[in-house]
Amino acid sequence: MGARTTPESPSKEKDAADPVNKTKTDCKDEKKCWVDDYDKEISTPSYGRYSQPYKKDGTKHAYTDKVQYKLYAPVKTGTEITIEIKFKVEKQADVTDADVTSAKTKLENGVNTYWDNKFTLEADDPECGKKSFKIRYKIVWVDSGQHYTIKVHKTYAREGVSGNVMNVSKTTDDWTYAHEVAHCFGLPDEYSYTTDDETVKYYKPDGTLDAAVSAPTFKAKDAADATIMSSVNNLTVLKRHQWYVAIETQELLTAKLGRKIKCDIK
Ligand SMILES: [Zn+2]
Numbered sequence: 001m002g003a004r005t006t007p008e009s010p011s012k013e014k015d016a017a018d019p020v021n022k023t024k025t026d027c028k029d030e031k032k033c034w035v036d037d038y039d040k041e042i043s044t045p046s047y048g049r050y051s052q053p054y055k056k057d058g059t060k061h062a063y064t065d066k067v068q069y070k071l072y073a074p075v076k077t078g079t080e081i082t083i084e085i086k087f088k089v090e091k092q093a094d095v096t097d098a099d100v101t102s103a104k105t106k107l108e109n110g111v112n113t114y115w116d117n118k119f120t121l122e123a124d125d126p127e128c129g130k131k132s133f134k135i136r137y138k139i140v141w142v143d144s145g146q147h148y149t150i151k152v153h154k155t156y157a158r159e160g161v162s163g164n165v166m167n168v169s170k171t172t173d174d175w176t177y178a179h180e181v182a183h184c185f186g187l188p189d190e191y192s193y194t195t196d197d198e199t200v201k202y203y204k205p206d207g208t209l210d211a212a213v214s215a216p217t218f219k220a221k222d223a224a225d226a227t228i229m230s231s232v233n234n235l236t237v238l239k240r241h242q243w244y245v246a247i248e249t250q251e252l253l254t255a256k257l258g259r260k261i262k263c264d265i266k
Helices: 019-029 097-114 174-184 239-257
Strands: 038-044 051-054 067-073 080-091 120-125 129-141 148-153 160-162 165-169 198-202 213-215 262-265
Touching: 038 239, 067 174, 067 239, 080 097, 080 239, 097 129, 097 148, 097 174, 120 239, 160 174, 165 174, 239 262
Parallel strands: 080 129, 080 148, 148 165
Antiparallel strands: 038 067, 051 198, 067 080, 120 129, 120 262, 160 165, 198 213
């Protein structure tokens, strides 16, 4: 009959791994920090999510839309968050291939000049700390599978984005493309479509609404609060114009990581 004895602790032996401490070490090593790269096709209403236009009496405009683009968030290997928009160009009557080539160049110039590489997104993971990414824009020209169709006309009186179609004149300039492409990624006009002085509010990345932006029918280009979204040829772009990137990125990271990630624009 074997006598029962109290087993010796494994850690009593020299060089034996202590199971308790080993577990602690593994947990530290397994902390999931920036473990993967992510991307997502975005297809969403912008009104009620990125911004909200209001009538003169303070009630909400019932504007509806759906914006489409692709978000790249390579938080493991990259240093940039990229907004990619795929465009298909359809030339209308009396528009040449050279006009189309020119339109593409002007659109790319407009996006590069006014939107690309202007702001930084800061992602804050409660378990891993903060990591910063430059916000970049990438235009891709396609024959199918586009996010938006651009119809290039000989002349088009009221250029703009309607549904997922952008109508422009072949003579349209870089600035106009920069403004219209901003509608494609979900920014609102900061002017009123009525004769009233109205307002628009942007959603901040924390989900609350920012202070009202005045949106009169016409805002002078050199007004103190004029921006690229309010006044023709104004060059001002603000953090609020990139909050949508933070909104989408933090939602994507939160879903992937299973814990609340906060993003903001710096
Ligand atoms: Zn506009």
